[in-house]
Amino acid sequence: MxxxxxxxxxxxxxxxxxxxxxxxxxxxxxxxxxxxxxxxxxxxxxxxxxxxxxxxxxxxxxxxxxxxxxxERLPSAVNLYPADNNQMAKALWLERYCDTQLMEVTAALYFQKIIGPKFFQMETDQERVTELVSKLIPAELDYVESQATDGWFVGGQITIADIAIASNMFNLMHVDFDLTNWPKFNAFVERLRASDFAKAQLEAELNMLNQAL
Ligand SMILES: N[C@@H](CCC(=O)N[C@@H](CS)C(=O)NCC(=O)O)C(=O)O
Missing domain, CATH: 3.40.30.10 (Glutaredoxin)
Structure with missing residues (x-):
């Protein structure tokens, strides 16, 4: 396996x-x-x-x-890369954006508030937290909101873009980040939280974080 x-x-x-x-x-x-x-x-x-x-x-x-x-090349009923070329490019772009620009700020907050204190005995830097929460993360969420739809991010079916966005969503969920200023993204997060794969992931992460307490 x-x-x-x-x-x-x-x-x-x-x-x-x-x-x-x-x-x-x-x-x-x-x-x-x-x-x-x-x-x-x-x-x-x-x-x-x-x-x-x-x-x-x-x-x-x-x-x-x-x-x-x-x-993606292994047998599966679900394809995470869209068949349409333009949608494929968009999904890959969003994955890249999420793994770099968005991740830099959501992971920084998650590190400051959870990973640093729990795993590395580091104190939270409150100035950095304020900068992330009041300025850096909102600027990125404005872009995410502009790309959000009433369903999945690209082409009406789940793609790698949604998974990459979900990964950032977990960083924000773990620190109770308030998403009400980004209503489409907030609704996406609520839908995603109800999905089996996100629930299973949350359980795995909380088990790990609780063991580290
Ligand atoms: N581009 C890599 C990034 C992986 C990455 O940076 N992982 C972090 C943990 S979240 C890590 O291993 N950091 C240790 C290091 O950079 O030395 C990927 O997508 O897998």
Whole structure:
């Protein structure tokens, strides 16, 4: 069976976990911290970043976008990449935007409020939190809101764009970020929270975070 190396509360690991769940693909989870020197993990992820991945037939590699591109080629009833070329480009653009620009600010807040204090005995930097909450995150959410629809983000079906956005949504959910100023995105988040794959992901993350208390 395929192996995902990482921790469930990592935004990039959760993207890969949710992509497997939505596509109905099984995997084993190998709890692995970033920079772990475990030889099997490092063979899959030379930079020590999580997620690392090992396929059914033992081939190792890393990077969440690469892993999702790989599993898209496995048999599944659900395709995360749209068939239409323009929609495909839009879904990939949103994935890239989410993994970089949006992730930078949502993960920073999640780190300040949850991961730093719980895992690294760091104190929350309140000035940084204020900057993120009052300025940096709202600026990105304005863009997300402009792209949101009454359904999925691209082409009327779930795509990698929704999964990448969901990964950021978890960062915000864990810190109780108020989304009422972004009504379309807020409604998307509420719909997503009710889905089986998001519920399963939340449970995995809360288990991990509670164990760290
Ligand atoms: N582009 C990579 C980013 C992975 C990444 O940065 N993961 C973080 C944890 S959320 C990590 O392993 N950081 C450790 C490091 O950068 O050394 C992906 O999409 O998988």
């Amino acid at each position: 395929a192996i995902i190396y990482g921790v469930p509360a990592s935004p990039f690991v959760r993207k890969v976990m949710m992509a497997h769940a939505v596509k109905g693909l099984d995997y084993e989870f190998e709890l692995t911290m970033p920079k772990s020197d475990d030889a099997e993990f490092r063979e899959a992820s030379p930079l020590g970043k999580i997620p690392g991945y090992r396929t059914d037939d033992g081939f190792g590699f890393s990077d969440s976008a690469v892993i999702v591109a790989y599993i």
